[in-house]
Amino acid sequence: MLSAALPGCGREDARPALPEAIGSTGQESQCGATLDFQHVEQYDGSFNVTTGFVENRQRPVAQTQWRNDLAARYDNPGDVNGQRWCSGTLISEDLYLTAAHCFREGNGWTFPRDAAGNPIAPAVAAQEMLVRFNYQRAPDNSLRTEQTYTVDALVEFELNGLDVALLRLNGAPGLIHGAARIARNDAATNEPLAIIGHPAGQPKQLSTGNSAGISGNRLNYGNLDTLGGNSGSGILHSETGLLVGVHTNGGCTTTGGNNFGMRIGAVLAASTEITSVLNAQDRVLATFQSQLGREPAESEYVQYVRALSVALAGGSQAELDRVVRGTADVQLVGDFMDLGHDQVLHINRGGSATKIMILDRQSGTAPGTPLYWEEWGQSGLLNGWVDGEDLQLAGDFMNLGYDQVMFINRDGVGGKVMVVDYKAGIVPGTVRAHESWTGPSWLGGWIDDGDLQRVGDFRGLGHDQVMFINRGGIGGKVMVLDYSVSVQPGLLGTQVYSEAWGQSAQLDGWIGDEDLQLVGDFTNLGYDQVMFINRDGTGGKVMVVDYGSGAVPGTVRAHESWTSPSWLGGWIDDGDLQRVGDFRGLGHDQVMFINRGGTGGKVMVLDYAVSVQPGLLGTQVYSEAWGQSNLLLDWLDPNDLLLTGDFRGLNHAQAMFINRAGTGGTAMVVDYVSGTAPGTTVYYEDWASPSWLGGWID
Incomplete structure (x- = not known):
């Protein structure tokens, strides 16, 4: 027998710890003869919204869950320890909108007791809960790895008597999961609605219906199913995607009635915080x-x-x-000064003060040594080349034995491509190659929004080329250009690989918006390959393609499917990081994976040149778990930067972490060559100390 309802949604369903059955007919929040839910990643498009609507609107939706250590901290912990609880939606980088009754005792549940024997107050209850994103089923029905955030404060609660609460979360999860946009006006009668949440505490699901009109502070809906655990879910307008309310209560039966929530007009009238958003x-x-x-x-x-x-x-x-x-500052890594190790080239796109700085940290002494310095206004060379839509790539494009910077201007006027050499240290640098928008070019259709550009020695020529990937679906698909040689007069660069859409299906499903493309010598061939990582949950997961021969479609050197054993569970979610370098000093590249979810593994380095365990692609050559060390605490926030290169001249790659929070450490270089967690700090710079980075990491 179901012993208690989830908080505040009529008698919507049972404790979430029970099996994941949605429930039986006859529950008050079931509208009509059947319960109509679909898992967000398995949605088939049969409701009143598109699959794209669900894919994009589900990201900011999360579940609140009680902490699981209440018994260790309360003499009377109640019966909610570890319970999956309510739903909610991010509306900014850290503001999370949900239902107020989720933080009051009721509906047969017992909250922890304070010292006086009373149920803990709502503000305390909020901080005893965690907010979990990505509790949802993948297309193959496996559970995604959850990302967990703590509650900083209960910001607003039951204003004007509304069943609405606003939490502030730690860690700025909106910079990973996005934020729902808010409607200014209420939904009209019969307009289509959608709710994405966690019915009965289950993995994230969708239900849809229509507005049954407003009454007082309520937005009613009589054909939109909800269950306990949906409390706090955002009510979305199915056509605009805007948030028009917060679900709070059940009331439907199989024969009539309405479920309802708090309408957005009433919420805005009560809340200064949400109105500010x-x-x-x-x-x-x-x-x-x-x-x-x-x-x-x-x-x-x-x-x-x-x-x-x-x-x-x-x-x-x-x-x-x-x-x-998109005019955030730019950081490029390369040996721009021909020193035998990497420096960082910083581009300040703010339009004032210094424009370009090359900073060397080889000595290990903070704050490093600037080797090139160019002020805004000192030269007009880069005017029009560092705007928000422009591209900047680093590599040895001209076969000089050290790195240059390739600037690509995408605004359609003036210069299109320019390669600048900074080795001499003289402002404004030396132009080694130039192409204008009015001249012949290989790049028509290759530098549009969404197209990809990657740098590496793909053809084994001993210097870098640029791989262009056109994701438009027609014309050329993959092209590799060598800029050290121009065979056709007036045409900059030489095409050394060309593959058209329709010529091969090899990359179908590997170059979508969510997929990853990494470059390095992963399989120890002495030149670079491309690692494609498909994140959609079906088909292939990892594929390493070698373009050395120049033959279409390239040679697959390694492959892993979503149904195969894998190291990558929980390492390629939204917000996770992947970087390439020879971190272990093996003479070829490995991939560093960083899981920013806060639980499980934190840092992992995989070597794809060797597979030790049968059926498992790659070998784990470094592993560090969350909680194992505090070294990276405050260095992996969404706004922070991670660069890789041989910054200290150690003949292998290190990781440079840059903390942009303004407090604590500014830059830290960690060496992972020993394979022992948590790595060795070989450079450290503090925000309280003198630094060259002021104005360069905005």
Whole structure:
């Protein structure tokens, strides 16, 4: 027998610790003869929204869950220890909107007791819960690895008597999972609605229906199923995707009635915080229109949240313009000064003070040594080459034995490609190659929004080439250009690999928006290959392709499918990091995976040149778990940077962590060559100490 309902949703369903059956007919929140839910990643498009709608709107939705150590900290911990609880939605980088009754005792549950024997207060209850993202089933029905965040504070609670609560989370999860946009007006009667949440505490699911109108503070819906655990879910308008309310209560039966939530108009009238988010949202959307002539693309959800944070903080319009245009500062790694080890070339795109700095940390002494310094206004060479839409690549493109910078201007006027050599240290650098928009070019259709550019010695020529991947679906698909030689007069570079769409199906499913493409000598061939990682949960998962022969479609050197044993469970989720380098000093490249989810493994280095365990691609040559060390604490936040290169001249790669929070450490270089966790710190620089980085990591 089901012994207690989940919080506050009528008598919607049983404890989430029970089996994952959604429930039986006859429950009050079931509208009609059947329960109509679909798992978000298995949605078949048969409800009133598209699959794309669900894919993009499910990211900011999470589940609250009680901590599992209540008995260790309370004499009377109640009966909620570890219980999966309510749902909620991010509306900014750290504000999480949910239902207020989730933090009050009721419906047969017993909260922990305070020293006076009373149920803990809502503000305390909120901090005794964790917020878990990605509790959902993949297309193959496996559970995704959850990402967990703690609660900083209960910011707003039951304002004007509304069943609404607003939490502030630690860790800025919106910069990984995005944020829902808020409607300014209520949904009208019969308009289509969708709810994404955790019915009965289960993995994330979708239900849809229509508005049955508003009554008082309520938004009613009579054909949209909900269950206990859905409390706090955002109510979305199915056509606009905007949040029009917060689900709070069941009330449907198989023969009639309504479920309902708090309507957005009432929420905005009560909440200054949520109104501030809406006003900031309007400002950000207006900036996208003024700067880019459009609303944010679905793939730009992180950029949108960053801009929202600037607007909420009262940032200037110029600052907001820079964020929307993507004019964050640039950091490139390479041996630009021909020293036999890597330096970092910083580009400040702010338009004032210093423009370019090359910083060497080989000595290990903070704050490093600047080897090149160019001020804004000192030279016009880079005017028009470092705007938000432009590209900057590092490599030995001209076969000089050290690295240069390739600038690609995408605005359609003036120069298109320019390679600049900084070895001499003289401003403004030496132009080694140049191509204009009015001249002949290989690049038509290869540098559009969404296209990919990767640098490496793909053909085994002893210097770097550029691989261009056109994701448009027609024309050329993959092209490798060698810029050290120009065979055709007037045409910069030589095409040394060319593959057209339709010529081969090898890369189908490997170059989508969510997929990864890494470059390195993974299989110890003496030149670079491309590692494709498919993150959609079906088909192939990892594929290493060798383009050395120049023959289409390239040679597959390694392959792993989603159904095979794998090291990568929980390492390639949204927000996780992947970097390439010879971290273990093996003479070829490995891949460093960093899981930012906060649980399980934290850092893993895989060597794909050797597979020790039968059926398992690659060998784990470094492993560090969350909780094993505090070395990387505060270095893996969403805004932080991770660069790889031989910064200390050790003849193998190290990882450079840059913390942009403004407190604690500024830059840290960690050497993983020994294979012993947590690695060895070989350079450290503090925000409180003198630093060259002020204004260079915005």
